Amino acid sequence: MSSDEHTYEAGLQGLRERYNSRREPFVFYKEGLPSVDVDLDVLARKTVPETATSWQKGEPVKGSSWATKRRAIAAEFVGNSQLAYLNAMLISNLRKTGAPAQAAPLFLRLWEEQHVHLIAKLDLRWQVSSIMTFADHGKNDVQRQVGQALRMLFGVMKMYEFERRFSGLSPEVPFDLQGRSRASLPMQMEPFALQTGGLDINILAPVWDLALTDPGIAPLANNLMEELNRDPRTVFRRIKTMRQQYIKQKRGT
Structure with missing residues (x-):
């Protein structure tokens, strides 16, 4: 491949x-997201009914991209709690270039007050x-830094793990x-030293440590890192x- 070729021709x-092409805000009609002070305990006790996946009385047949998206999300959460469903709806809005004003503060409140349930x-x-x-909507630098670091980590993991499947x-x-x-x-880049290299530790330890300094993001981040450690x-x-195998070979055992 020529050195003047590019993976992304337009830089x-x-x-x-491409990034912004699917980030147009949802169009709402009369429906909307709950207010910031909604009773979260009530939502935690209620479950999402099958009817949430269907057209609701009062919803427009056309003209509301949010009504369509809300029903699609509901299909994943039937039987689950309405609080979990709300979290997903907030995320969907917060991925766009614009979201209802209450979306970000309500998302942060969910994770501050209801992280055990979620x-x-x-x-x-x-x-x-x-x-x-949290990368874009964390309430402080720690939450945004941890969110950005883990967004990069899990995004790159998804990409290389997908590619690796072609190895058979x-x-x-x-x-x-x-x-x-x-x-x-x-x-x-210098090759990774299999026996003594600490790149994996250098990737994980700083962000895990940083996450634990903020109570708003610590429970979720810690759970994900523990799951990563178990997987x-x-x-x-x-x-x-591979490191264990390499050491055994070196020892001749």
Whole structure:
């Protein structure tokens, strides 16, 4: 490949246009999000009915992109708590270039007051979506820094784990130590030292530590990092296994 070729031909401008192409705010009709002071305990006790996935009396048949999106989200949360459903609706709005004024403060209130309930009711996919939302809408620098760091971490993980599936190996299977290519790494990076390298620690420890300093984001971030630590299908676990195998080979055992 020629050095003057680019992965993204239009550079930043093209990336920016693609990024913003699906971020138009939802169009609301008479429906809306709850107020910031809504009773969260009541929502935690109620579940999402099957009827939430259907057209509701008073909703416009056309002209409300939010009504369509709300019904699509409801399909994922039937039988789950209305509080978990609300969290998902807030995230969907906060991903856009504009959202109702109460969306961000209500999202932050949910995680300050109802994190135990939400962590119990949300699957890991929605927990990751929640932590990513802090990147743009955290109430302080710590929340935004942690949100941004974990948005990058989980986003890159999704990309490389998807690509790795084309190797034919399942996620928990490490690569063969004898199969390593000697090709140089991109961006003039030095190779990772399998036995003594600390890159994995340097990636995880600082953001995990930082997250624990803020009570608004700490429970969610800590739960996700604990789940990451338990999951046997990540690059971090594969590196651990490869390191153990390498040490055994060095010792001749």
